[in-house]
Amino acid sequence: MADYYFHMDHMTVGYNKKPLIKDIEIGINKGEIITLIGPNGSGKSTILKSISRNLELVAGTVTLENNQIREMSFRDLSKKMAVMLTERIKTEYLTCYEIVATGRYPYTGRLGILSKEDEDIVEESLKRVHAEELGSRDFNAISDGQRQRILLARAICQQPEIILLDEPTSFLDIKHKLELLAILRSMAKEKNITVIMSLHEIDLAQKISDKVVCVKGDHISLFGDPEKIFTYDNIKDLYSIDNGSYDPVFGSIELPRPKGEPETFVLAGCGTGIPVFRKLQKENTPFIAGILYSNDIDYELATHLATEIIEEKPFSMISEESVQKAKAAIDRCSRVINAGVPIGDLNQVFKEILAYAEKNGKLEQEDRKTL
Amino acid sequence: MGKTKGEQPGTGTFRNDNFRRRSRYTAVFIILLAALFVVVILNINTGNVHISVGQILKIIFSGGHGSGAEYNIIWKIRLPRIIMAAVLGGGLSLSGFMLQTFFNNPIAGPFVLGISSGAKMVVALTMIYFLQHFSSVSSFVLIIAAFIGSMIATFFIILISHRVHHMGTLLVGGIMIGYICSAVTDFIVTFAEDSDIVNLRGWSLGSFSGMTWDNVKVGVIMIGVCLVLTFFMSKPISAYQLGEAYAQSMGVNIKVFRVLLILLSSIFSATVTAFAGPISFVGIAVPFLIKRLLNTSKPIVVIPATFLGGAVFCTVCDLIARMAFAPLELNISTVTSIFGAPVVIFMMLQKKRGNN
Structure with missing residues (x-):
């Protein structure tokens, strides 16, 4: 049996013990980028919430370095795993700097006071996402895309070994999409951080992922190398596309061809x-x-x-x-x-x-x- | 907001910011402490009977040994009342802060969510029962009764919050719970014996009058312990401000944390209600004003500042209640509503604007 760094072993996920996606079997090596793709509502978020222990598993186990994450303390897990979620954060009078600083939570003392080193790490994290200029701004007063970057900085600031991101590119413009994916790539390849995320942009998913998971309703329809998964038929099937097509060579989406007799x-x-x-x-x-x-x-x-x-x-x-x-x-x-x-x-x-x-x-x- | 030229790259860009922020916190604390000091002095010095400052100091430093009318007024009436107004005011404000954290909404508080009224109802029942059978009732029994009442109301509010996620609806639910509890209380009071009513009427409308040193002891210990516990929860509260999922990912045990939050908040409001009856709007207005003043919602500063702010707010309101129409005394809620309710209206208007 292969020893995976992160292993979803016969995992069944769902809400209130009702299985939604059954028998997920995925093994991940350290430093890999894994992308979940699939139509809206197919359960990508549910999977991410389940492996971050936000939702209880319906069946099966998730192990991190052969330890069941269910049995780890929340504190121990928080030093290994950071998340970036889609849900909106409501804050009052908190600056972006303070939001990023919450990433130091697992490392600070009883009262959560930042040390000089912590402050440096917060600042580095802000730099990492090119958002130093946002540090002093109120988190409520910035754009959705900027918020997304601050939340990524927060996750980086937690210095995790594994990072879970739920649609990190939504709200971002193309420049920041590319920037964010470049950051994730360099974190994965230089610092050996494992990245598990869901993406809507299948063109980007194809280009950044080491492994791709296709989530289709109640099961994982495919799991493996992007080269094998991003084919015309697989994508058409996964998203049930009937009014357009997917081009695996460029990873682009085409609108349906004009109908009628060609003249x-x-x-x-x-x-x-x-x-x-x-x-x-x-x-x-x-x-x-x-x-x-x-x-x-x-x-x-x-x-x-x-x-x-x-x-x-x-x-x-x-x-x-x-x-x-x-x-x-x-x-x-x-x-x-x-x-x-x-x-x-x-x-x-x-x-x-x-x-x-x-x-x-x-x-x-x-x-x-x-x- | 870039770096100052010549500064080392990578370090210290935010040191100035952090320094400015900390200076602001310090200033706010100094102002609050000074305000509390002034109000306490004013409070001791103000009343239907005029007593000179020198006399007051002498009585205070006598440490409870003395006699005479002036001694009795200062030592047995004014001093315990001031201390209780301050301590209970602080506790009530923190109770509001905890509920706001729990429901992630700044307009939550023990009064609007019906929790104070729940406490009032059980306390009224307990009072009548004890006064009929034992002729007296200890403050601990009242606190326990208030706590049970708070928990009953809180239980219903949490039940509602599981069903409806819209905050406005939840508040309406809380106000309805409050009305039901008040109706039950009125019903009990109507059918209670005459001697009980005298006790209950004043109390059920909220008042700091008639505090004894025994009350002070129990009140200070209860609120003091809860204050320390709350302060040590400021770290998980700061994580919880980003939402449940993020808090958990930072290592907070959400289930334990939520239970602690509700328990502490209920003990705070129960202690206040047991001694002073339900007091309106303090729990919402004070945390809001304090956060504005500090320009942050970081619990490590907001918690102690809210406690101080609540103390100032309630001692001021009590002073007004005593003196505005002296010798007639107003209910404390009358005064806190006049100052607190407009703050809440302002908050809601501001929130609407912020959303658009």
């Missing part, structure tokens, strides 16, 4: 197609994309947005068959857009296709300046 043909390649595809998608115009090498960046997006793709194997000459397909497509369409694909040795035939479109009076040049 537009786009000659694209080398990324020139992306802005054209997006524009057509926004206009809700169905289109055919071609002739795309299947390793082309345009190809990846076209799989989500184009009604049809005329494709070619990578690094080969454009075949006569594809050219015929393209011409047939042009015949069916009322207009042809030249996205401005560069023409080299392998795709000389594009000239012929463009000329064919021109001859039929269907060619539109995409004005690249407007894009």
